[in-house]
Amino acid sequence: MVIPAESFVLDPSYEGTLQQQIQELVTEGILSGRLQPGERMPSSRRLSEQLGVSRITVTLAYTELVSNDFLRAEGRSGYFVSENAPRPPVFDIPDQATADSVDWTRAIGQRFSRYAPLVRPSDWRRYKFPFIYGQADATLFDHQNWRQCALKALGQRDFEAMTADYYERDDARLIEFITRHILPRRGIAARPQEVLLTLGAQNALWMAAQVLLTQRRTAAIENPCYPGLREILEPTRCKLDVVDVDAGGLPPEALSSEVDVVFTTASHQSPTNATMPVERRRALLARAAQDGFIIVEDDYEFEMSFARSPSPALKSLDQTGAVVYIGSFSKSVFPGLRLGYLVGSETFIREARALRGLVLRHPPGHIQRTVAYFLSLGHYDAQVRRMGTAYAERRAVMEAAIHEFGLDLAAPSNFGGSSFWMRAPEGVDTIDLAQRLREMGVLIEPGRAFFGPEDENNAFYRLAYSSIPKERITEGIGLIADALAA
Amino acid sequence: MVIPAESFVLDPSYEGTLQQQIQELVTEGILSGRLQPGERMPSSRRLSEQLGVSRITVTLAYTELVSNDFLRAEGRSGYFVSENAPRPPVFDIPDQATADSVDWTRAIGQRFSRYAPLVRPSDWRRYKFPFIYGQADATLFDHQNWRQCALKALGQRDFEAMTADYYERDDARLIEFITRHILPRRGIAARPQEVLLTLGAQNALWMAAQVLLTQRRTAAIENPCYPGLREILEPTRCKLDVVDVDAGGLPPEALSSEVDVVFTTASHQSPTNATMPVERRRALLARAAQDGFIIVEDDYEFEMSFARSPSPALKSLDQTGAVVYIGSFSKSVFPGLRLGYLVGSETFIREARALRGLVLRHPPGHIQRTVAYFLSLGHYDAQVRRMGTAYAERRAVMEAAIHEFGLDLAAPSNFGGSSFWMRAPEGVDTIDLAQRLREMGVLIEPGRAFFGPEDENNAFYRLAYSSIPKERITEGIGLIADALAA
Numbered sequence: 009m010v011i012p013a014e015s016f017v018l019d020p021s022y023e024g025t026l027q028q029q030i031q032e033l034v035t036e037g038i039l040s041g042r043l044q045p046g047e048r049m050p051s052s053r054r055l056s057e058q059l060g061v062s063r064i065t066v067t068l069a070y071t072e073l074v075s076n077d078f079l080r081a082e083g084r085s086g087y088f089v090s091e092n093a094p095r096p097p098v099f100d101i102p103d104q105a106t107a108d109s110v111d112w113t114r115a116i117g118q119r120f121s122r123y124a125p126l127v128r129p130s131d132w133r134r135y136k137f138p139f140i141y142g143q144a145d146a147t148l149f150d151h152q153n154w155r156q157c158a159l160k161a162l163g164q165r166d167f168e169a170m171t172a173d174y175y176e177r178d179d180a181r182l183i184e185f186i187t188r189h190i191l192p193r194r195g196i197a198a199r200p201q202e203v204l205l206t207l208g209a210q211n212a213l214w215m216a217a218q219v220l221l222t223q224r225r226t227a228a229i230e231n232p233c234y235p236g237l238r239e240i241l242e243p244t245r246c247k248l249d250v251v252d253v254d255a256g257g258l259p260p261e262a263l264s265s266e267v268d269v270v271f272t273t274a275s276h277q278s279p280t281n282a283t284m285p286v287e288r289r290r291a292l293l294a295r296a297a298q299d300g301f302i303i304v305e306d307d308y309e310f311e312m313s314f315a316r317s318p319s320p321a322l323k324s325l326d327q328t329g330a331v332v333y334i335g336s337f338s339k340s341v342f343p344g345l346r347l348g349y350l351v352g353s354e355t356f357i358r359e360a361r362a363l364r365g366l367v368l369r370h371p372p373g374h375i376q377r378t379v380a381y382f383l384s385l386g387h388y389d390a391q392v393r394r395m396g397t398a399y400a401e402r403r404a405v406m407e408a409a410i411h412e413f414g415l416d417l418a419a420p421s422n423f424g425g426s427s428f429w430m431r432a433p434e435g436v437d438t439i440d441l442a443q444r445l446r447e448m449g450v451l452i453e454p455g456r457a458f459f460g461p462e463d464e465n466n467a468f469y470r471l472a473y474s475s476i477p478k479e480r481i482t483e484g485i486g487l488i489a490d491a492l493a494a
Numbered sequence: 495m496v497i498p499a500e501s502f503v504l505d506p507s508y509e510g511t512l513q514q515q516i517q518e519l520v521t522e523g524i525l526s527g528r529l530q531p532g533e534r535m536p537s538s539r540r541l542s543e544q545l546g547v548s549r550i551t552v553t554l555a556y557t558e559l560v561s562n563d564f565l566r567a568e569g570r571s572g573y574f575v576s577e578n579a580p581r582p583p584v585f586d587i588p589d590q591a592t593a594d595s596v597d598w599t600r601a602i603g604q605r606f607s608r609y610a611p612l613v614r615p616s617d618w619r620r621y622k623f624p625f626i627y628g629q630a631d632a633t634l635f636d637h638q639n640w641r642q643c644a645l646k647a648l649g650q651r652d653f654e655a656m657t658a659d660y661y662e663r664d665d666a667r668l669i670e671f672i673t674r675h676i677l678p679r680r681g682i683a684a685r686p687q688e689v690l691l692t693l694g695a696q697n698a699l700w701m702a703a704q705v706l707l708t709q710r711r712t713a714a715i716e717n718p719c720y721p722g723l724r725e726i727l728e729p730t731r732c733k734l735d736v737v738d739v740d741a742g743g744l745p746p747e748a749l750s751s752e753v754d755v756v757f758t759t760a761s762h763q764s765p766t767n768a769t770m771p772v773e774r775r776r777a778l779l780a781r782a783a784q785d786g787f788i789i790v791e792d793d794y795e796f797e798m799s800f801a802r803s804p805s806p807a808l809k810s811l812d813q814t815g816a817v818v819y820i821g822s823f824s825k826s827v828f829p830g831l832r833l834g835y836l837v838g839s840e841t842f843i844r845e846a847r848a849l850r851g852l853v854l855r856h857p858p859g860h861i862q863r864t865v866a867y868f869l870s871l872g873h874y875d876a877q878v879r880r881m882g883t884a885y886a887e888r889r890a891v892m893e894a895a896i897h898e899f900g901l902d903l904a905a906p907s908n909f910g911g912s913s914f915w916m917r918a919p920e921g922v923d924t925i926d927l928a929q930r931l932r933e934m935g936v937l938i939e940p941g942r943a944f945f946g947p948e949d950e951n952n953a954f955y956r957l958a959y960s961s962i963p964k965e966r967i968t969e970g971i972g973l974i975a976d977a978l979a980a
Contacts, residue, residue: 092879094878108815207854214852221604328593355594367700368700374861381510
């Protein structure tokens with residue numbers, strides 16, 4: 009039987025080449041059982057006419073399908089579905105999912121779904137004024153060189169780096185670059201065995217919490233604070249010491265004497281952007297030495313200190329090993345990369361490494377090697393500078409517009425960053441505000457998520473400029489001012 | 495000042511193009527402070543003579559460095575280190591790591607390093623007879639098409655898929671392919687909300703254990719069993735019911751009545767390769783319904799059932815939702831990929847998804863999209879068939895050699911797989927044996943790690959054929975027989 013050419017139809021919304029789409033139509037037909045082994049494919053001429061594509065495209069697709077043994081070629085008589093092609097499943101599959109009669113209330117030992125993370129709308133690119141935080145800006149990303157580096161890392165020479173099970177190890181090239189070039193810029197000297205790669209900063213924070221906390225210990229967190237940290241701490245059942253930040257970030261004198269671990273965003277407090285002054289950093293380290301607590305420093309945005317030369321990391325002042333440092337490539341490369349790192353004493357890193365091994369083994373090798381190339385060829389630095397320049401421009405426009413429209417900055421920020429922490433006028437609920445603005449094409453982040461569940465604080469909001477084009481900022485701020493006035 | 499061309503020297507062991515190496519030499523010089531802003535680079539002619547490369551190569555490297563703002567071009571007068579190039583750190587960095595005065599014995603709340611995973615030598619490719627398990631075989635991997643798919647996923651069209659923070663979501667294309675094409679082959683019908691991507695099977699097992707277990711619950715495991723599972727269970731502090739397997743895998747009647755969760759490798763028991771008969775599967779499911787326990791099915795190697803058509807997964811017989819199913823691409827694509835999936839009731843998947851979100855957010859988007867292409871273009875199926883054919887050939891050679899040299903198979907295995915579970919003669923310690931063989935270029939896996947820490951069982955070993963060329967098998971088995979006889 010010859011399979012009719014009419015049974016193949018192109019999908020205009022398909023993303024990919026015509027040849028790929030033809031291959032996919034054929035493999036799908038075979039895998040679904042619609043095309044049977046031994047059946048004859050339409051000739052390349054017939055199919056090219058039916059699909060309105062060139063004959064060579066069909067021939068190339070057929071040739072590829074032959075090499076994959078989905079089709080076989082038979083001299084002049086054409087192409088047939090191969091007898092070796094995978095068969096569709098022969099099992100009886102019910103149309104509906106199985107009726108679930110398990111008592112999941114009983115079966116689930118630990119419930120995690122109540123920790124709802126801060127989620128941005130996935131279609132944020134369709135909004136005209138996206139004042140949202142932490143997403144990749146396609147206009148600033150060096151896509152071409154990233155692609156080059158990824159391609160290099162896909163090469164035969166890097167086969168082992170890409171495919172191997174690394175167990176507890178990391179890519180030595182990447183670790184070397186981090187210790188030799190990235191950490192020194194933060195004033196940190198670390199040896200390779202004091203660094204561990206993680207699946208992004210979230211994963212680094214999570215591992216630090218697992219190694220350092222138990223339900224008998226106390227963690228101090230900043231208020232307001234990064235919501236992902238609260239998500240992490242709740243399941244550990246540790247006690248919380250919630251410390252209000254001021255214009256200098258976390259005040260060490262406000263820490264309880266019971267504290268075992270202090271989580272801080274010293275360089276850019278999240279979300280207020282406050283930078284902790286050096287004297288306060290020294291005081292915090294002195295308290296750590298005196299009371300014997302560990303400090304986890306989340307330096308999530310250090311590359312974005314374009315407004316002044318960056319303050320050295322808290323870790324750079326650490327003489328005792330009490331600081332565990334977290335860095336990330338999510339802001340400077342892109343968040344979907346999922347790559348960050350932990351820096352700390354060898355004893356701590358050993359435990360974190362063992363934990364990572366049992367939870368997920370290691371970040372994918374290909375990602376590690378691609379980043380290593382992107383860094384060592386200088387593209388990372390170039391990109392950070394490009395972003396810094398763009399952010400500085402956007403920030404200036406933001407500041408002028410915030411001033412012009414009389415919006416209220418809740419906190420100063422001197423070192424750059426990518427957002428402003430704002431206070432709404434008395435009586436405004438910023439969750440409502442965000443909802444109303446969204447209908448007008450403006451995305452802002454209500455501040456509620458940065459406070460604890462017990463704290464019904466709806467007075468603040470965050471305006472980020474990492475994803476909004478400079479030209480749209482003033483109009484967007486104007487719309488926010490209008491909504492606040494209404 | 496003109497920087498002398500002599501200060502640049504090529505490294506013959508460098509992996510990459512000459513142009514890349516020149517770029518790297520210059521960026522390293524700038525980042526280390528050796529080359530200062532405003533200094534003049536050697537002319538392309540001088541540098542090309544010094545390095546013995548073509549002038550166009552140097553010019554291309556310089557042009558790239560200009561576009562990254564490491565250098566600036568000045569008409570005819572040449573290239574200068576850019577004033578905007580990143581500066582080396584100005585902080586004082588001590589040569590030595592800080593003296594660590596933290597009492598880590600006290601500071602560490604949970605110790606993970608005592609769970610030592612099964613680690614293969616990272617230089618296993620240098621051994622002539624690597625009978626080791628689970629590493630990628632470069633000769634069977636479709637590197638070219640993988641590269642094509644990765645390249646496609648690096649394209650402008652997939653920018654969002656690669657770079658975005660997915661939060662709790664997964665790549666819809668990949669989930670669709672798994673539910674429509676992969677799971678049906680195992681007899682499993684699942685809706686997208688019943689599937690969650692994980693960082694490999696290890697991560698899937700770990701998440702299942704976190705959601706289902708507490709220290710008051712009991713987990714049943716097979717004996718011997720995959721060592722990674724014990725690593726995962728120990729920190730949960732759950733009670734263990736260790737059940738000896740026989741030729742049909744786990745006997746349901748041997749389960750304690752206290753059990754809350756049963757972990758099983760029903761299709762290919764790890765490490766014995768036993769396949770659980772259908773009657774026993776039904777009995778296990780009946781016990782689960784009666785006693786109200788959950789079954790976690792680790793179907794880690796289902797694609798390798800080349801010897802017979804594969805038995806449907808335990809999950810395919812599940813009428814109640816009591817089975818949580820784990821699949822992985824580590825064996826069929828490569829282990830460094832770190833991609834697997836969980837299939838289970840929506841309630842369970844919701845908890846696992848929330849847990850994944852707080853621990854690591856999501857597997858990197860680029861990896862998800864690359865796999866989606868590799869699957870949908872049929873390369874995955876082609877590769878699985880290629881591996882199946884090669885494994886079947888190797889297996890036949892293995893069986894003949896094992897018979898010829900009189901080695902002792904500890905368990906039958908009828909459905910293929912990629913290894914044999916072997917028993918050493920009375921009195922042989924297989925850890926010693928592995929050590930002696932290693933010196934002769936033969937890598938085998940002592941069976942000790944598959945038993946509990948309390949069980950000093952050194953009588954078994956595993957011989958895998960997933961990474962050894964067919965031509966070397968017989969000689970390798972001969973060497974093992976010699977070592978056993980000695």
